[in-house]
Amino acid sequence: xxxxxxxxxxxxxxxxxxxxxxxxxxxxxxxxxxxxxxxxxxxxxxxxxxxxxxxxxxxxxxxxxxxxxxxxxxxxxxxxxxxxxxxxxxxxxxxxxxxxxxxxxxxxxxxxxxxxxxxxxxxxxxxxxxxxxxxxxxxxxxxxxxxxxxxxxxxxxxxxxxxxxxxxxxxxxxxxxxxxxxxxxxxxxxxxxxxxxxxxxxxxxxxxxxxxxx
Amino acid sequence: xxxxxxxxxxxxxxxxxxxxxxxxxxxxxxxxxxxxxxxxxxxxxxxxxxxxxxxxxxxxxxxxxxxxxxxxxxxxxxxxxxxxxxxxxxxxxxxxxxxxxxxxxxxxxxxxxxxxxxxxxxxxxxxxxxxxxxxxxxxxxxxxxxxxxxxxxxxxxxxxxxxxxxxxxxxxxxxxxxxxxxxxxxxxxxxxxxx
Numbered sequence: 001x002x003x004x005x006x007x008x009x010x011x012x013x014x015x016x017x018x019x020x021x022x023x024x025x026x027x028x029x030x031x032x033x034x035x036x037x038x039x040x041x042x043x044x045x046x047x048x049x050x051x052x053x054x055x056x057x058x059x060x061x062x063x064x065x066x067x068x069x070x071x072x073x074x075x076x077x078x079x080x081x082x083x084x085x086x087x088x089x090x091x092x093x094x095x096x097x098x099x100x101x102x103x104x105x106x107x108x109x110x111x112x113x114x115x116x117x118x119x120x121x122x123x124x125x126x127x128x129x130x131x132x133x134x135x136x137x138x139x140x141x142x143x144x145x146x147x148x149x150x151x152x153x154x155x156x157x158x159x160x161x162x163x164x165x166x167x168x169x170x171x172x173x174x175x176x177x178x179x180x181x182x183x184x185x186x187x188x189x190x191x192x193x194x195x196x197x198x199x200x201x202x203x204x205x206x207x208x209x210x211x212x213x214x
Numbered sequence: 215x216x217x218x219x220x221x222x223x224x225x226x227x228x229x230x231x232x233x234x235x236x237x238x239x240x241x242x243x244x245x246x247x248x249x250x251x252x253x254x255x256x257x258x259x260x261x262x263x264x265x266x267x268x269x270x271x272x273x274x275x276x277x278x279x280x281x282x283x284x285x286x287x288x289x290x291x292x293x294x295x296x297x298x299x300x301x302x303x304x305x306x307x308x309x310x311x312x313x314x315x316x317x318x319x320x321x322x323x324x325x326x327x328x329x330x331x332x333x334x335x336x337x338x339x340x341x342x343x344x345x346x347x348x349x350x351x352x353x354x355x356x357x358x359x360x361x362x363x364x365x366x367x368x369x370x371x372x373x374x375x376x377x378x379x380x381x382x383x384x385x386x387x388x389x390x391x392x393x394x395x396x397x398x399x400x401x402x403x404x405x406x407x408x409x
Contacts, residue, residue: 010324017312080302083267085325086290210268212231213304214255 004091011095015076025063026106032056033114041124049126053177060107060136061143061169065162068100068147077151078211089207096206097145097199104144108136131184135176138191143169145198149205168194216243216278218292218364218387219264223273226259234260236273241387243363246379248390254369257391258298261368264389265295277364294357294386296378298368300349315347322356333359343377354378362386369393 036056040049067073082092112133119125126132143165150161172194176187223236234256241247249264251257262268263275266282266289275282280289302308312318316334323333337355344351354374357365358381365382367375367390375390382388 006324006327010321014321075303075305075308078304079308080262080267080295080297081322081325083262084265084290084293084295086287086327087325088287210226210228211262212226212228212233212259212268214258214298 004087007085007087007091008095008098011082011092012098015096015099022067022103022106025060025067025104026110028059028063029107029110029112030114030117031110032059033111033116034118035114037111037115037126038118038123041126044127050178053132054174056111057136057139057170057173057177060111060140061166061173063107064104064140064143064169065147065165067103068144068165069150069158069162073100073147074151077148078209078213080211083209083211089205090200090203092206093148093199093203097148097202100144100148101141104140105137108133108140111136131181132177134184135173135187138176138188139169139173142172142191142194142198145195145202149198149202152205152209216363216385217241217276218243218245219275219277219389221264221270221273221275224263224270224275225272226263226268227271232256233271234263238273239264239389241364241389243385243387246388246390248392250392250394252393252395254298254393257393258368261295261298261366261389261391264364264391265293265366266290267295292363294360294362294365294382296350296353296357296365296367296370298370300351300353302353315341315352318352319356319359322359326360328360336360340378340381343381344374350374358382364389367391 036052040046040052043049077096115125115129146161146165146168150158150165153161172187172191176184179187217240219239219241221237221239223238225236226233227235232255234251237249237260239247239249249257249260251260259268263270266277266286269283277289278292280292282289319333319337320330323330336359340355340358341347341351344354350370351374354370354377358378361383363386365378365386365388367378367388369392370378370390375388379388
């Protein structure tokens with residue numbers, strides 16, 4: 001194992017330690033999957049169902065952005081532990097990105113778990129459940145990755161990154177949800193590209209960042 | 215003698231916030247020096263400049279032969295850094311719950327590419343010398359889990375500085391930053407100024 005890989009694993013393990021906040025989106029996801037979506041399942045294709053989907057997308061994306069930009073995330077990202085260590089910005093960026101990206105998937109997992117429980121309870125399920133979960137899984141990590149760069153900024157720039165994260169997440173998830181299979185494939189490519197550039201921008205932000213809090 | 219730290223009119227003057235006015239300092243292997251600045255904030259930033267953590271905006275600063283702006287990783291490999299009050303983060307307590315000290319030492323060992331057992335032994339020796347596990351003692355232990363050419367101490371109390379100096383290698387240069395409300399003073403082989 002190279003030094004960079006060992007450091008990456010150590011940072012992931014360190015950041016995986018108990019933090020209660022990110023479980024809230026997972027609970028919200030379970031509620032959507034267990035209660036809201038089955039409620040409108042028989043009216044699939046109707047406006048209320050579309051609104052329920054839109055509310056789910058907005059909930060997932062907003063929670064991901066809010067938790068990505070919370071103060072504890074900023075404190076962790078600006079810790080001198082990382083800036084004193086002999087690591088390049090890109091190595092730090094990769095290591096810092098893993099846990100937020102995984103945590104952002106908790107919402108999609110929550111929705112999946114809720115739908116699974118609903119199926120066990122013999123409730124009606126909406127059509128295209130796999131596509132729905134894939135759509136969520138595509139957008140959520142991109143939101144988390146864009147929010148990371150916002151953590152190292154303040155004021156209007158921070159707000160702008162939050163809006164960018166929400167916008168990108170909503171666009172990706174909506175396109176995947178409401179488009180057909182061809183659009184879903186295209187969205188997958190777009191999500192990978194957006195995630196790559198978000199991670200690259202975060203690496204450059206880290207390399208330029210000066211931790212001058214006192 | 216091997217020049218470990220060389221700063222000539224090094225400054226950190228960001229556009230919107232207070233920074234550190236130009237200062238010069240030179241330390242060779244085994245030497246000890248100090249920088250006195252007019253505020254605690256300036257002293258902290260000066261320490262981070264000397265450790266290669268914050269990048270200078272004016273003048274020159276070399277750690278060994280490395281310019282931290284161009285070769286940050288190589289420069290940081292030479293440095294051990296003890297933050298003020300042993301605080302690594304901008305909060306009284308870090309957001310991540312850490313179960314025990316061993317986990318913290320192992321984490322730093324991975325960040326600095328040090329064998330885990332070596333790091334644990336080194337940290338235990340420092341903590342023994344301090345006689346406790348205060349935040350400052352832990353930060354000093356983490357800075358000394360590996361041999362370093364330059365040890366930068368950010369406003370570390372004199373008693374703790376002496377303990378660290380006793381534990382660091384003979385060839386380790388030590389720079390301590392302090393602050394005083396009066397005009398900045400120069401210690402060994404340096405002149406300091408800040409705002």
